[in-house]
Amino acid sequence: MRQLKYDEVTGMWFRRMLLEEWFDKYQYEIRYNVGESAVHCLTFADIDIDLRHVSLRYGYHAGKPELREMIADQYEGLSSEHVVVTNGGSEALFSVAVCLLKPGDHVIVEHPNYPSNYEVLRSLGCKVDLLHLEFENDFQLDLNELKALMTPQTKLVCLTHPNNPTGSMISEKTLEEIVDLIESRGCFMVFDETYRELAFGHKLPTAASVSSKAVSISTMSKSYGLPGIRIGWIATKDKFILESVLAIREQVTICNSAISEVIALSVLERKDEFLENVRRHVERNSQTVVSWMENQKELEWKRPEAGVICFPRIKLDVFLNPENLYQLLVEKYKTFVIPGRCFEMDNRHFRLGYGGMPRELEVGLKNIGKALKEVVDSTSF
């Protein structure tokens, strides 16, 4: 039987991600980035690290042993042998999907989500069902909906909590119920824990600690403000997955950047200090967003429970073309939010990121208000 390519128009197995295209086009053109999903990025000066001694040779394929140990410390019951350090969370998501799935496999992916969570699976030719988080349900995961989507053929469930782009979060009890469900059905779960450290309240236990059928994915990119070092990881008790991931990466990246691993290690050694600063910063910025939202009569939202992102919506009775707003923002106001369409959502939603510097956030929010007024006024005539 002829295998269909994922994208019959371009003939490519993979297609470009709308979200990343939007970033690639505008992120260096704008001045006020209020769409970003990371806390403001650190510099060498912030980290204060001397790299002159770093040997620029190939690294261990599973990652620098001290770094793996440091990461494993966050996972109860796991040790360094249960961790593979990857080139960002992206490589982690990609390689776990490739090692677990084949064309035709049934998978369930929470939606909205960071698009790699479903795009890779679609590209592999899997049958992907989306588990929708609805605005009307406070973007909460509906366990009954998850149960209804599961079939005897379901191989994998992919969840992201705290969620990108909504900032919603499941409870520990729901996580336990989901674990019971996937274990009883004999399938795997990929749990993207990118924002775990940025929960406003109690943080969730790591999924890989709770179940041997769970794979935890995380990264230095968001909570630590280090997307440029491209360091993420996979943690799981499943030895087959860990070994398969090495087989995949040996064809693609072989190992991580030696410099990046040393930077990640140095920051994780001072994790509490870095995260304390980040949490203080996020707390302040989130107050700014809450106050701003209170005065936006054209917008509605669900207050995020974690992270540095939320997903407001232009009210349904406001007459405008949302795309005009986003274009005006980048072109005239040099201000960047992420249109909902980049997450395959109603374009009235947009991702608002409040991890940046306070001044950048304040001006960015003001600009959204100005642009919104301009688009609404020009639409009503």
Ligand SMILES: Cc1ncc(COP(=O)(O)O)c(C=O)c1O
């Ligand atoms: C939830 C989530 N997972 C994974 C990634 C990929 O992160 P990385 O930059 O580490 O590849 C992102 C990036 O935005 C994300 O938001």
